Amino acid sequence: MVKLIAYHVSDEEAVIINEWIEKTGIEVAIVKDSLTLESVGLAEGYDGITNGQVSNVDSRVYPILKEYGIKAIGQRSAGYENYEIDKAKENGVIITNVPSYSPESIADFTAFAILRQLRNIDAIDQRVASQNFSWEPVIRSRPMNKLKIAVIGVGRIGSRVANILKNGFGAQVVAYDIEERDEFRDIVDYQPDLISAIEDADIVTIHMPSTVDNYRQFNRDLFAKMKKGVILVNAARGRIVDTEDLIEAIDAGQVQSAALDVYEYEGPYMPKNWEGKEITDDTFIKLLNHPKIYYTPHIAYYTDEAVRNLVEGGLNSALEIVQTGTSEFRVN
Numbered sequence: 001m002v003k004l005i006a007y008h009v010s011d012e013e014a015v016i017i018n019e020w021i022e023k024t025g026i027e028v029a030i031v032k033d034s035l036t037l038e039s040v041g042l043a044e045g046y047d048g049i050t051n052g053q054v055s056n057v058d059s060r061v062y063p064i065l066k067e068y069g070i071k072a073i074g075q076r077s078a079g080y081e082n083y084e085i086d087k088a089k090e091n092g093v094i095i096t097n098v099p100s101y102s103p104e105s106i107a108d109f110t111a112f113a114i115l116r117q118l119r120n121i122d123a124i125d126q127r128v129a130s131q132n133f134s135w136e137p138v139i140r141s142r143p144m145n146k147l148k149i150a151v152i153g154v155g156r157i158g159s160r161v162a163n164i165l166k167n168g169f170g171a172q173v174v175a176y177d178i179e180e181r182d183e184f185r186d187i188v189d190y191q192p193d194l195i196s197a198i199e200d201a202d203i204v205t206i207h208m209p210s211t212v213d214n215y216r217q218f219n220r221d222l223f224a225k226m227k228k229g230v231i232l233v234n235a236a237r238g239r240i241v242d243t244e245d246l247i248e249a250i251d252a253g254q255v256q257s258a259a260l261d262v263y264e265y266e267g268p269y270m271p272k273n274w275e276g277k278e279i280t281d282d283t284f285i286k287l288l289n290h291p292k293i294y295y296t297p298h299i300a301y302y303t304d305e306a307v308r309n310l311v312e313g314g315l316n317s318a319l320e321i322v323q324t325g326t327s328e329f330r331v332n
């Protein structure tokens with residue numbers, strides 16, 4: 001009988017794990033602890049692990065797992081930077097991720113992030129709060145079907161965003177991707193390079209992964225090449241945008257506003273309740289207090305569907321490795 005242990009389990013995840021146990025009949029021990037040198041002992045006697053932590057796993061954990069005969073860690077996220085995957089492999093530990101868990105959720109959120117800015121919702125909210133119900137150009141908007149929107153990165157999420165914007169709102173959608181795909185040509189008008197895609201777009205939305213090539217690619221130089229008053233959305237990765245340069249471009253009126261669901265140095269704060277605690281990162285403080293930056297805490301994915309897919313994905317892959325020795329989602 002297979003026995004799994006689930007580390008770093010939140011209350012909402014525990015509910016889904018219990019339903020999975022009911023469905024599969026597999027025994028799963030649920031623990032709140034992260035997988036550390038101190039907690040690895042809890043795994044002795046189990047066949048596989050599922051883990052959800054984003055903090056680094058100590059490399060000395062892998063030889064201990066080998067000793068216990070554990071060959072599987074089913075990570076419940078897309079990212080797996082917290083593992084030394086080669087060290088894990090040397091010790092016969094296969095790690096899996098969940099590369100796609102609900103692109104629809106992030107696409108929905110992106111459409112909202114665009115409309116929130118375009119329709120000046122936050123300014124309207126403030127005015128309504130002080131009983132100002134007047135119509136003035138400062139809150140006047142533009143219809144989507146008259147706008148050009150640039151989608152940067154047309155993969156699972158970007159293609160869904162493009163589809164909503166083009167077929168739902170009637171916007172003109174241009175795109176840049178390092179790898180154009182024929183299946184998306186009817187929803188995006190691919191441009192040969194990033195500059196051609198962004199230079200006369202009214203809205204730019206980023207949906208590519210963070211790579212060495214696009215580190216802070218959205219910087220002072222690129223903002224200067226955009227149309228004055230452009231609206232930006234970044235629900236991809238914080239490292240792609242130079243935050244200080246963005247603040248400068250907004251203050252200069254070059255960029256109208258930005259919705260950021262991610263921030264380069266979000267790591268220490270996400271997803272934690274920081275109420276009453278000091279934030280020491282000056283750029284983060286500026287971003288949080290900026291009236292034209294709409295910051296959300298890496299929450300674009302956060303729906304019931306996504307949480308369920310992540311939890312079940314981690315469990316299913318750990319089980320698959322225990323039963324078959326491999327998984328299509330292995331990363332090492």
Ligand code: NAD
Pocket residue numbers: 078099100103106152153154155156157158176177178179207208209210211213214235236237261262298299300301302
């Ligand atoms: P995907 O792999 O399906 O698509 C990414 C696309 O970007 C691909 O078509 C790829 O060719 C393209 N690309 C890669 N490098 C590029 C570059 N330098 N310039 C232009 N295009 C480039 O990925 P996805 O599932 O659509 O996810 C996209 C990103 O969304 C993820 O990498 C992740 O960073 C982010 N994400 C955010 C959240 C959130 O909650 N905010 C959740 C999940 C994913």
